[in-house]
Amino acid sequence: MYLLLEMIDRLTILQSAVLAFGLWAVYKLLRAIYNITLHPLAGFPGPVLAGASYWYEGYFDLILWGRYTSEIARMHEKYGPIVRINPDELHCSDPHFIDEIFAIGTRKRNKPAHQLRSLGDATFSGFGTADHNLHKLRRAPLTKFFSKLQITKLEPEIHKAVHLLCDKLLRFADKKEPFDLTSAYSCFTSDVIAEYCFGENLGFLQQDGIEPNFRRAIFSVLNTTYVFRFIPWLKTLASTIPYMAKYLSEDVRMLAETLNITIPTWIKETKAEMDAGIVRERETIFASLFRSNLPDEEKTIARFAGETVALFGAGTETTSWTLAVMTYHLLTQPEILKKLTEELRTVVDDPKSLPPWSTLEQLPYLNAVMTEGLRLSYGVSGRTARIATEEDLVYHGTWTPKGSKASITLDYMVPQGMAIGMTCVIMHHDEDIFPDSHSFIPERWLVKGKQRRDMERSLFTFGKGSRQCLGMNLAYCELYLALTALIFRVYPHMQLYGTMVEDVTYDHDLLVPVAKGNGVKVVIT
Numbered sequence: 001m002y003l004l005l006e007m008i009d010r011l012t013i014l015q016s017a018v019l020a021f022g023l024w025a026v027y028k029l030l031r032a033i034y035n036i037t038l039h040p041l042a043g044f045p046g047p048v049l050a051g052a053s054y055w056y057e058g059y060f061d062l063i064l065w066g067r068y069t070s071e072i073a074r075m076h077e078k079y080g081p082i083v084r085i086n087p088d089e090l091h092c093s094d095p096h097f098i099d100e101i102f103a104i105g106t107r108k109r110n111k112p113a114h115q116l117r118s119l120g121d122a123t124f125s126g127f128g129t130a131d132h133n134l135h136k137l138r139r140a141p142l143t144k145f146f147s148k149l150q151i152t153k154l155e156p157e158i159h160k161a162v163h164l165l166c167d168k169l170l171r172f173a174d175k176k177e178p179f180d181l182t183s184a185y186s187c188f189t190s191d192v193i194a195e196y197c198f199g200e201n202l203g204f205l206q207q208d209g210i211e212p213n214f215r216r217a218i219f220s221v222l223n224t225t226y227v228f229r230f231i232p233w234l235k236t237l238a239s240t241i242p243y244m245a246k247y248l249s250e251d252v253r254m255l256a257e258t259l260n261i262t263i264p265t266w267i268k269e270t271k272a273e274m275d276a277g278i279v280r281e282r283e284t285i286f287a288s289l290f291r292s293n294l295p296d297e298e299k300t301i302a303r304f305a306g307e308t309v310a311l312f313g314a315g316t317e318t319t320s321w322t323l324a325v326m327t328y329h330l331l332t333q334p335e336i337l338k339k340l341t342e343e344l345r346t347v348v349d350d351p352k353s354l355p356p357w358s359t360l361e362q363l364p365y366l367n368a369v370m371t372e373g374l375r376l377s378y379g380v381s382g383r384t385a386r387i388a389t390e391e392d393l394v395y396h397g398t399w400t401p402k403g404s405k406a407s408i409t410l411d412y413m414v415p416q417g418m419a420i421g422m423t424c425v426i427m428h429h430d431e432d433i434f435p436d437s438h439s440f441i442p443e444r445w446l447v448k449g450k451q452r453r454d455m456e457r458s459l460f461t462f463g464k465g466s467r468q469c470l471g472m473n474l475a476y477c478e479l480y481l482a483l484t485a486l487i488f489r490v491y492p493h494m495q496l497y498g499t500m501v502e503d504v505t506y507d508h509d510l511l512v513p514v515a516k517g518n519g520v521k522v523v524i525t
């Protein structure tokens with residue numbers, strides 16, 4: 001031992017670096033050998049390299065940029081419905097196993113740390129919480145705000161926002177220039193969620209034009225997804241953003257300012273109002289969180305700022321992208337738009353005074369258009385996994401390999417403590433369940449019986465289980481009202497501008513889907 005220390009002492013810096021690298025490489029090699037031989041997931045099918053180390057996944061997500069989902073889809077074709085996609089994680093493509101993986105009630109499900117590593121401040125939120133119990137504690141006081149009843153109470157404000165959006169879009173007739181429609185929709189979704197959280201909006205709907213908005217800024221943050229996931233120490237650099245403000249682009253600066261100044265100020269003001277005994281007519285989400293029985297360490301400004309980031313992040317791009325995808329398909333398929341408009345005319349007398357969401361959601365064709373729009377817009381397209389911490393999961397299924405006529409019976413036991421996930425981009429393109437899956441066909445949702453049940457089981461846009469989308473009712477209310485108003489007030493004046501199907505077709509993911517083209521561009525005449 002003494003001799004070894006003596007030798008190390010005499011090494012030059014270069015020799016020390018080579019030695020350190022050598023030891024690290026040996027450790028990685030031994031670890032890879034362990035991963036494919038003795039690891040609890042060693043027996044599962046999948047490429048050996050994927051099971052050996054995280055570099056396989058890193059190659060597709062970090063080097064090829066967000067393309068591991070496509071590789072996972074290929075793995076399922078080759079290896080079956082359960083595959084090993086990294087040393088510690090399996091992936092499933094069988095919808096019959098959804099309720100086991102994404103269970104509810106007392107069945108505990110953690111989120112894997114590897115998945116959450118890509119989130120910045122959102123790790124302080126329920127969405128970014130790994131531990132089942134802590135997630136439950138954080139989600140509970142928010143749940144009541146997103147119930148159907150509460151969203152119905154918020155509805156008059158959503159009606160107002162929808163009409164502000166239409167007025168804003170129609171003003172583009174004077175400008176006569178093309179613009180990015182999803183960014184315009186994002187002005188609407190960001191203002192609605194800000195108003196609900198704090199009783200203040202960001203003024204995006206009232207401002208002239210669509211800049212600034214959160215969309216480009218959100219993508220600047222999403223662009224760090226894989227960098228942080230695979231090189232986590234780079235996250236520390238992100239914390240220097242406020243100090244680097246003058247070197248940043250306008251949208252990242254705006255986002256940094258919103259996250260570091262505006263939101264914490266709103267949170268502090270909410271607290272100050274409460275301390276002064278001021279009660280608003282409609283209690284805001286954060287006033288209620290301060291009043292809740294969360295323990296004090298869960299009520300810090302940093303924690304609530306993280307929750308706000310998650311609510312804004314989860315509630316803006318998802319809904320605006322869905323609306324943009326539906327707009328594209330309706331403008332390119334006039335026969336669907338005509339049928340939908342005719343159905344809507346049965347309940348809409350005056351487009352400036354819309355019927356309530358509860359009336360709109362009863363319309364079968366509108367419902368079918370909405371569901372098909374959600375299927376092809378995916379919401380969160382990156383895979384989401386769960387770890388069952390107190391039980392093994394038993395899988396029993398059958399699989400017919402490509403090119404074979406005979407099916408194989410498969411039995412697996414996913415050991416407790418191991419991650420297993422699913423991905424909606426893969427589920428929504430299962431051709432057995434959604435024939436011609438890349439086409440926008442609302443009629444597929446008009447069938448009844450087993451076929452409909454199979455499709456519903458496979459629809460994964462809002463996720464499933466105890467961590468299913470919290471804002472689902474808000475999203476539906478926004479989508480039903482906005483689509484109806486747009487159909488009567490704006491679509492007659494709106495034309496796509498150089499927008500092709502590639503502009504709404506999934507190419508890769510940055511947690512949310514990124515299209516092959518440049519997004520939906522329109523002009524208003």
Ligand code: HEM
Nearest residue numbers: 127314315318319379380384461462463467469470471475
């Ligand atoms: C079309 C619109 C939307 C889609 C497709 C969507 C989709 C999803 C999905 C798939 C998840 C689960 C993610 C995971 O398993 O890791 C999720 C979670 C979440 N969503 Fe949404 N979302 C939408 C709109 C909204 C809105 C408007 C809000 C409102 C603030 C919202 C708030 C949340 C929150 C807070 C979570 C985390 C829930 C938890 O972990 O307990 N979402 N969303």
